[in-house]
Amino acid sequence: MKKTPIIALIGNPNSGKSSLFNQLTGLRQKVGNFPSVTVEKKSGPLMLEGQTEATVVDLPGLYSLYPKALDEQVVIDILANPHHEDYPDVVVVVADASNLKRNLLIFTQVADLGLPVVLALNMLDVAEDKNLQVNAVKLAMKLNVPVVRINARVGEGLDNLKKAIVQTLEKPTSFQKYYFDPAEQFPELIKEVKKSSQLANNYLALHYVQQHDIFSFLSTEKRVGFDKLIEKYDFKESGFQAAETMHRYAVIDGLVKESVKTTDNFLVKPLWTQRLDNILLHPFWGYAVFFLVLLTIFQAVFTLASYPMDMIDAGIASFNDWLKETLPPGLFTDLLTDGLVAGIGGVVIFIPQIAFLFLLVALLEESGYMARVMVIMDKLMRRFGLNGKSVVPLISGVACAVPAIMSARSIGNRKERLLTILVTPLMSCSARLPIFTILIALVVPATPVLGFFTLQGLTLMGLYLLGLLSALLSAWVIKGWVANTEKGYFVMEMPTYKVPRWYHVGLAVWDSVKSFVTEAGKIIVAISIILWVLATYGPGDSIEKAEEQVKQENPMLQGTELDNAIAAQKLENSYAGHFGKFIEPAIAPLGYDWKIGIALLASFAAREVFVGTMSTIYSIGSEADEDNGTIKARMRAEINPKTGKPMYTPALAFSLLIFYVFAMMCMSTIATVYRETHGWKWPLIQLAYMTVLAYGLAFLTYQLLS
Ligand code: GDP
Numbered sequence: 001m002k003k004t005p006i007i008a009l010i011g012n013p014n015s016g017k018s019s020l021f022n023q024l025t026g027l028r029q030k031v032g033n034f035p036s037v038t039v040e041k042k043s044g045p046l047m048l049e050g051q052t053e054a055t056v057v058d059l060p061g062l063y064s065l066y067p068k069a070l071d072e073q074v075v076i077d078i079l080a081n082p083h084h085e086d087y088p089d090v091v092v093v094v095a096d097a098s099n100l101k102r103n104l105l106i107f108t109q110v111a112d113l114g115l116p117v118v119l120a121l122n123m124l125d126v127a128e129d130k131n132l133q134v135n136a137v138k139l140a141m142k143l144n145v146p147v148v149r150i151n152a153r154v155g156e157g158l159d160n161l162k163k164a165i166v167q168t169l170e171k172p173t174s175f176q177k178y179y180f181d182p183a184e185q186f187p188e189l190i191k192e193v194k195k196s197s198q199l200a201n202n203y204l205a206l207h208y209v210q211q212h213d214i215f216s217f218l219s220t221e222k223r224v225g226f227d228k229l230i231e232k233y234d235f236k237e238s239g240f241q242a243a244e245t246m247h248r249y250a251v252i253d254g255l256v257k258e259s260v261k262t263t264d265n266f267l268v269k270p271l272w273t274q275r276l277d278n279i280l281l282h283p284f285w286g287y288a289v290f291f292l293v294l295l296t297i298f299q300a301v302f303t304l305a306s307y308p309m310d311m312i313d314a315g316i317a318s319f320n321d322w323l324k325e326t327l328p329p330g331l332f333t334d335l336l337t338d339g340l341v342a343g344i345g346g347v348v349i350f351i352p353q354i355a356f357l358f359l360l361v362a363l364l365e366e367s368g369y370m371a372r373v374m375v376i377m378d379k380l381m382r383r384f385g386l387n388g389k390s391v392v393p394l395i396s397g398v399a400c401a402v403p404a405i406m407s408a409r410s411i412g413n414r415k416e417r418l419l420t421i422l423v424t425p426l427m428s429c430s431a432r433l434p435i436f437t438i439l440i441a442l443v444v445p446a447t448p449v450l451g452f453f454t455l456q457g458l459t460l461m462g463l464y465l466l467g468l469l470s471a472l473l474s475a476w477v478i479k480g481w482v483a484n485t486e487k488g489y490f491v492m493e494m495p496t497y498k499v500p501r502w503y504h505v506g507l508a509v510w511d512s513v514k515s516f517v518t519e520a521g522k523i524i525v526a527i528s529i530i531l532w533v534l535a536t537y538g539p540g541d542s543i544e545k546a547e548e549q550v551k552q553e554n555p556m557l558q559g560t561e562l563d564n565a566i567a568a569q570k571l572e573n574s575y576a577g578h579f580g581k582f583i584e585p586a587i588a589p590l591g592y593d594w595k596i597g598i599a600l601l602a603s604f605a606a607r608e609v610f611v612g613t614m615s616t617i618y619s620i621g622s623e624a625d626e627d628n629g630t631i632k633a634r635m636r637a638e639i640n641p642k643t644g645k646p647m648y649t650p651a652l653a654f655s656l657l658i659f660y661v662f663a664m665m666c667m668s669t670i671a672t673v674y675r676e677t678h679g680w681k682w683p684l685i686q687l688a689y690m691t692v693l694a695y696g697l698a699f700l701t702y703q704l705l706s
């Protein structure tokens with residue numbers, strides 16, 4: 001039996017491919033209402049009729065088979081290579097019916113490759129809003145392929161689409177004629193290529209001539225061979241490509257005229273879309289609205305999320321107390337309560353904030369507003385050597401730098417892409433959020449500002465803006481050091497405004513919470529246990545001696561105070577304590593003591609560990625009494641032994657905040673930058689400059705504030 005057939009989804013960015021993919025496979029590929037959401041191919045199973053299983057492959061969007069950016073190259077690399085594991089048996093070209101002319105370009109190219117094609121007409125509802133009537137039957141007759149009307153957003157027309165796929169698999173429509181035949185102008189060249197590479201298709205042969213450099217499956221000798229051919233026939237690559245595109249558009253123009261009717265020529269955009277765009281893209285009001293939107297988001301993260309957070313915090317504290325009372329006292333109970341539960345509590349408590357943040361960001365993405373933000377930011381970005389498309393990585397960086405850095409693949413210009421990768425980790429990711437909020441809540445009062453906002457919300461936004469600002473400034477500084485070989489450009493098409501789909505928004509929230517809990521959770525649990533061991537045991541009999549030591553030094557202490565002092569001394573004498581003391585001299589200028597030193601070290605692998613570590617350390621360092629249970633309360637109760645005053649002064653808290661704004665405490669990001677830049681040079685440079693920034697600015701902050 002033949003292997004399962006491959007169905008590839010190809011089409012313009014934002015035409016609905018990933019939505020269709022999700023509908024067909026039941027999987028959850030990320031969908032967003034702006035171009036270049038998908039940067040990697042993704043496959044999933046599809047049940048066709050009669051229990052035939054097929055594999056659907058969702059591909060990055062592209063306007064033409066000549067790729068402009070890295071993410072688009074994968075498409076032609078597959079289509080030009082019949083031996084590729086994803087080489088399609090049927091291509092479904094997903095076309096935005098409200099913009100048919102531009103969407104048909106890629107259709108004619110795929111059809112010219114001789115691939116069996118089904119045309120899926122999507123966004124018909126949008127077309128209707130623009131007063132466009134698309135005649136699918138006429139189009140099918142003209143194009144000589146099955147044309148199916150679908151709505152990928154709600155899943156209409158899927159049965160017909162599947163039928164068309166099966167029909168095409170069983171009996172592909174025979175190839176009739178090229179929309180554009182390169183052999184008309186270069187018969188000898190095409191003939192020679194077809195012979196030497198054993199190709200049957202003229203247009204495929206043309207792509208071997210035009211794009212052999214990016215074909216991963218060709219040997220170097222073959223590539224050199226093509227270069228010689230180009231010289232021999234005096235073939236002008238870019239000129240010919242332009243001529244091809246012009247020719248195709250001329251053909252498509254005729255097709256569209258016959259199959260699309262406009263009931264009203266004037267209303268290309270609905271009036272309210274235009275009105276909204278006039279404001280949101282306005283050189284002043286656009287920024288003002290964006291600023292207000294940001295402010296509202298951060299305030300909501302603070303205010304609304306604080307209710308569930310307080311509940312979780314208190315719940316975990318009382319659960320821990322209950323465990324301590326119920327279980328027999330001993331090492332195991334300590335490990336469970338002070339190590340594990342305290343550490344896990346440090347993760348769980350931040351779920352409401354992360355969920356809120358991503359709920360709001362997903363709403364912006366789905367509604368189409370994010371695309372407007374990219375446009376107004378392009379001018380600004382350019383000044384710093386970046387590109388309007390850098391906004392996507394930068395904004396995704398607020399969630400996590402790892403997928404954000406990968407999404408930079410959609411930036412065509414090599415230099416702008418590299419700069420974007422280098423500065424994206426400065427955007428405050430969700431792992432920083434817990435650190436920010438807990439420290440802000442400790443030292444910044446919740447004073448109301450302008451009614452709805454509070455000082456805490458403003459401070460939080462300030463930290464995020466600081467991240468953004470430093471990302472832009474770093475790009476501007478590094479810009480001078482990276483050679484530029486290509487010209488950058490920014491083409492971005494405005495998607496229509498759409499009512500967000502709650503299902504997609506829900507998924508986005510669920511995914512971010514899930515990955516925070518599982519990814520961060522794994523590390524945090526592991527580190528909490530290791531840390532508990534390191535904080536409970538010490539070299540030689542130093543732990544046992546702690547009690548004597550305290551009693552000798554402070555003979556007056558009694559009761560809880562004595563217990564606390566002994567616990568603190570034990571921690572100091574432990575392995576972790578020695579560790580912290582060892583690095584204390586290096587971090588003392590920033591205002592940190594050895595306990596914070598332990599947390600810094602532990603969070604080097606991933607910053608989300610910081611709060612969990614603090615909570616483990618402080619629960620070991622002090623015997624929990626009633627109102628001392630929550631992390632915040634423990635941090636608030638921490639006394640600086642040198643001054644006798646609370647440890648967490650504004651100077652210390654801000655010094656830590658600044659440190660975490662800049663420090664590259666994340667192994668996964670380093671690994672991702674290594675992968676995306678193919679070497680250690682850039683990740684190491686990035687690690688170095690971020691560390692220097694973090695240390696230097698935290699130092700300044702502490703010295704200035706104290
Ligand atoms: P891709 O870039 O081609 O993968 O497109 P996506 O699947 O990410 O979809 C882009 C946006 O279009 C999302 O906001 C979808 O919800 C929306 N969308 C997809 N299909 C339709 C449709 O038929 N009608 C409307 N109105 N919106 C759609």
Ligand code: MG
Nearest residue numbers: 017018037038
């Ligand atoms: Mg997509």
